Amino acid sequence: MTSLLLDGLSVTIDGAAVVEDLALAVEARQVVGLIGPNGSGKTTALRCVYRALRPTGGAVRIDGKDLSHMPLRDSARVIAALTQEGRADLDFTVEEVVALGRAPHVRGNQALSARERELCRRAMARMEVLHLASRGVLSLSGGERQRVLVARALVQEPQVLVLDEPTNHLDLHHQIRLLSMLKGSGLTVLVTLHDLNLAASACDRLAVLSHGRLVAYGPPADVVTEELLREVFGVEASVVTHPLTGVPQVLYDLGSATTMEGNVA
Numbered sequence: 310m311t312s313l314l315l316d317g318l319s320v321t322i323d324g325a326a327v328v329e330d331l332a333l334a335v336e337a338r339q340v341v342g343l344i345g346p347n348g349s350g351k352t353t354a355l356r357c358v359y360r361a362l363r364p365t366g367g368a369v370r371i372d373g374k375d376l377s378h379m380p381l382r383d384s385a386r387v388i389a390a391l392t393q394e395g396r397a398d399l400d401f402t403v404e405e406v407v408a409l410g411r412a413p414h415v416r417g418n419q420a421l422s423a424r425e426r427e428l429c430r431r432a433m434a435r436m437e438v439l440h441l442a443s444r445g446v447l448s449l450s451g452g453e454r455q456r457v458l459v460a461r462a463l464v465q466e467p468q469v470l471v472l473d474e475p476t477n478h479l480d481l482h483h484q485i486r487l488l489s490m491l492k493g494s495g496l497t498v499l500v501t502l503h504d505l506n507l508a509a510s511a512c513d514r515l516a517v518l519s520h521g522r523l524v525a526y527g528p529p530a531d532v533v534t535e536e537l538l539r540e541v542f543g544v545e546a547s548v549v550t551h552p553l554t555g556v557p558q559v560l561y562d563l564g565s566a567t568t569m570e571g572n573v574a
């Protein structure tokens with residue numbers, strides 16, 4: 310049962326505040342969605358959590374412990390990340406890439422145990438890439454590769470999973486499968502998403518960033534409002550309640566967005 314806390318996180322790049330005093334708690338086993346317009350600081354905040362970036366101020370805490378005081382190998386046993394830069398550049402096979410997820414747990418070139426090989430097999434089956442096991446990752450489609458990288462994160466057996474736009478490249482079936490897997494995973498999850506309807510369906514809480522600052526936080530029904538869409542995203546849209554699940558869903562009207570731009574041909 311591991312909680313994640315972004316404790317007054319700030320990141321300044323070239324003198325510009327990209328993330329400012331971000332306080333965000335992800336309770337154990339909760340799925341929190343980080344949403345916001347392009348350039349609002351979502352990826353930057355996540356990079357601090359998976360330690361690709363050192364915050365300028367504040368800290369990331371795991372069960373209260375400052376991550377920057379933990380050896381990288383120790384934090385990699387607790388936190389797995391699906392990153393924007395996580396594309397595999399070398400032509401490993403799918404099963405080799407997935408097995409790399411065990412790296413924080415094995416010593417040197419130690420071979421995987423039977424349990425670990427089974428873990429890899431199950432993660433590949435869960436992400437529907439088992440049939441691709443012996444294929445080179447460079448030959449995969451964008452969505453297939455994305456699913457392989459999720460499988461690699463799962464075999465890391467993390468307690469905290471951080472995902473940066475994991476639905477990128479995924480078709481509708483795999484988007485819904487992935488988010489439903491996250492929801493039922495029992496892991497502590499922080500995920501950035503652009504699709505507000507999927508975010509509202511999958512997340513226990515939504516946190517909204519705008520210009521590096523947290524401007525809204527709470528259950529989706531409190532956060533996804535027509536006012537927020539207008540003020541933060543610059544979009545005129547209707548928000549309705551899903552008749553089966555009760556979560557807010559956004560109905561877009563492209564006509565009103567065009568009018569907002571003021572450049573109707």
Ligand SMILES: Nc1ncnc2c1ncn2[C@@H]1O[C@H](COP(=O)(O)OP(=O)(O)OP(=O)(O)O)[C@@H](O)[C@H]1O
Pocket residue numbers: 322323327345346347348349350351352353354
């Ligand atoms: N290394 C860098 N050097 C200069 N500017 C940077 C750097 N990294 C991020 N930024 C800037 O910081 C801001 C936040 O970027 P970030 O990638 O965190 O946004 P985001 O919310 O994830 O956006 P998107 O939705 O487009 O993925 C952007 O204006 C970006 O250009």
